[in-house]
Amino acid sequence: MQRIGLGALLFAAILYACFSSPTPDAPGLPEILILISLALAALCGGIERATWQTPWAKPLTILVGYGLCAGMFVGVFVGNASADMARDVVGFMALAVPLLLAGHYKNQKALFAVLLFIGMCFAARYLAMPDMLIGMGNTDLLYLANSPLVAFAATWLLLHGCFQQKRVWLAIICAIASALPILAMAGMMQRATLAMLAGAWLVLLVVTLLKKPRRGITVAIGFSILLCIAWPWVVGLYGALVDKTNAVGWNARGAEITALADAVNQSPLTAIFGAGWGSMFKSPAVGDIWVRFSHSLLTSLWWKLGWVGFLLGVGAVTALVAGMVKRLRHDLVMLCALLLPLLPALLLYGSYKSLCFGLLLLGCARLNWTLTPRNANQTASHDCKQRASVHPDCQSHLSADAGRDGPAAA
Helix, strand or coil: CHHHHHHHHHHHHHHHHHHCCCCCCCCCHHHHHHHHHHHHHHHHHHCCHHHHHCCCHHHHHHHHHHHHHHHHHHHHHHCCCHHHHHHHHHHHHHHHHHHHHHHHHHCHHHHHHHHHHHHHHHHHHHHHCHHHHHHHCCHHHHHHHHCHHHHHHHHHHHHHHHHCCCCHHHHHHHHHHCHHHHHHHHHCCCHHHHHHHHHHHHHHHHHHHHHCHHHHHHHHHHHHHHHHHCHHHHHHHHHHHHHHHHHHCCCCHHHHHHHHHHHHCCCHHHHHHCCCCCCCEEEHHHCCEEECCCCCHHHHHHHHHHHHHHHHHHHHHHHHHHHHHHHCCCCHHHHHHHHHHHHHHHHCCCHHHCHHHHHHHHHHHHCCCCCCHHHHHHHHHHHHHHHCCCCCCHHHHHHHHHCCCCCCCC
16 A cells, blocks of 8 residues: 555656646646545555654644634635635645655655655756746746745755765766756746855855865865856846846835735734635735735735634744754755755745645655664664554664665765
């Protein structure tokens, strides 16, 4: 059954990466097949009793349960459109992906491959025909580069190639491959994500210079040469980012929060329980048009589910991030690759309404691939104390995986 579920997950990932988009306006056959495949993956090994013993699962379960019940009840009570409520619920269910698929954590390499493959495919599809897409009016595909998994792919490939991979030829391939998602993000002018990626690279460079000076100096010299070669392109990108900032500022996020506050504070009930699924507001962040989303998961929870939903969301995210940091404290590359796309979705972008975000949360909850054998054994010992009654072979399984894993970050 576990193999069937894993196969269904991989099939859904291929369909999603090659034929779908993060937020399609008109779901068709690919989306139906993806939904069926994910349901099969959940039923065949994805939903697991051991998941509920993890510290992050209970707060996330409470958030999902409360959101489905309270958001729908308020939406129906105030008379929001059923189609708008349905789209909100579908987007909200991205938060349930870790709960439904966490059982596939035993296949670490497959889980990692799903995240990386989707990110690279989305980046390639965006770069392949952006002008044609605009001409065809297919706005769904214009958001491919906004996927959190594109940022995941860019971060992991760049940092792994520069600071973690021991084989020189593989390190060079990873660093070169990272250009694909980086160019896609640059094409979408993702200022926050690109700035965070540059910051993460500089931090790991300093860490590497302190711990492995030879490698750090080699990376610094190599990137200095590359920077000189690509200087005209770098200057052009910097100019484009500055022009966007001068034109739109910081995308009126503060004004958006003010408008949301007006919507939330209409009455004590909406302040506590939110405006419900399907609610809309005039957003200054998108030219004062009526929309049903905000550019942040946390503000969206605050608006749709009130202060109760906001506090439950903060608790669930805190538990998830705390567990991820504890699990990946010896693997700075994977930690950065998961954390970097998570922060913009929580605070700045509307990318939280997609399957990409749900899969990223699954990675935050379970992904633990590039550990050293020493760290893998430590993690296995800790995990087995929690899951011994469910998985008596946990230690032997993780130890076997540890022997095949890559090195930890510098």
